[in-house]
Amino acid sequence: MTAAISDEEIEKHTNTLRNFAKSTGYTLNPDDAFLRIIVIGLLENKKRFGYASCPCRIADGQLEKDKDIICPCVYRDPDLVEYGRCLCGLYVNEDYISGKKGREPIPDRRKTHKMSR
Amino acid sequence: MKGKIRAYTLSTCPYCKAFKAFMGEHEIPMEFTDVDLLKGEEQTKAMDEIDRICPGCGYPIIIIDEEIIVGFNENKIREVLRL
Numbered sequence: 001m002t003a004a005i006s007d008e009e010i011e012k013h014t015n016t017l018r019n020f021a022k023s024t025g026y027t028l029n030p031d032d033a034f035l036r037i038i039v040i041g042l043l044e045n046k047k048r049f050g051y052a053s054c055p056c057r058i059a060d061g062q063l064e065k066d067k068d069i070i071c072p073c074v075y076r077d078p079d080l081v082e083y084g085r086c087l088c089g090l091y092v093n094e095d096y097i098s099g100k101k102g103r104e105p106i107p108d109r110r111k112t113h114k115m116s117r
Numbered sequence: 118m119k120g121k122i123r124a125y126t127l128s129t130c131p132y133c134k135a136f137k138a139f140m141g142e143h144e145i146p147m148e149f150t151d152v153d154l155l156k157g158e159e160q161t162k163a164m165d166e167i168d169r170i171c172p173g174c175g176y177p178i179i180i181i182d183e184e185i186i187v188g189f190n191e192n193k194i195r196e197v198l199r200l
Contacts, residue, residue: 034131034135037131037134037135038131040129041129041130041131042129044128044129045129055127055129055130055131056127056129056130056131056132056175056176057127058127058152058153058160058164059153087175088130088131088132089131089132104188104190105132105175105187105188105189105190106175106188107173107174107175107187108173108174108175111168111172111173111174112173
């Protein structure tokens with residue numbers, strides 16, 4: 001198991017993600033408790049691999065192989081369009097927030113059609 | 118309640134954590150495998166099994182007897198477990 005993640009690291013990374021999302025026109029999951037769990041997963045992978053790979057996918061641990069799933073993954077935008085959220089639920093849109101989409105589990109687009117960064 | 122419950126999960130996945138919490142709250146015994154924490158051959162074997170039983174699926178992959186539930190679909194789990 002990776003070293004424990006401190007509250008300070010979680011808060012700092014959450015703020016970084018919020019600023020990044022705001023400046024790039026994206027929306028983070030409004031559920032703060034769920035968002036915290038996602039951020040912990042991202043930070044655990046960052047400690048494990050040296051980069052924040054998607055907490056809902058298995059990384060190889062080799063940067064070249066994992067480039068497509070480094071957050072934000074290359075599958076985020078098509079997933080937002082189709083499901084209203086990305087696979088791990090970090091990024092969402094109005095369809096998700098209104099409950100219209102994305103509340104059911106979604107398939108892993110990487111497994112169905114691999115894309116490159 | 119039904120028989121054997123096992124699941125393939127990831128230690129970092131929020132939906133897997135929600136599933137584990139749900140099963141804990143309802144005190145339902147199960148076995149789970151955090152596939153990301155497996156090493157080498159063991160991980161390859163688990164991923165091959167997942168691709169075999171559930172190609173293209175995200176995590177958690179929940180197996181209740183022979184029924185497969187993909188993702189933390191609480192309603193479906195309640196239905197299958199008759200909760």
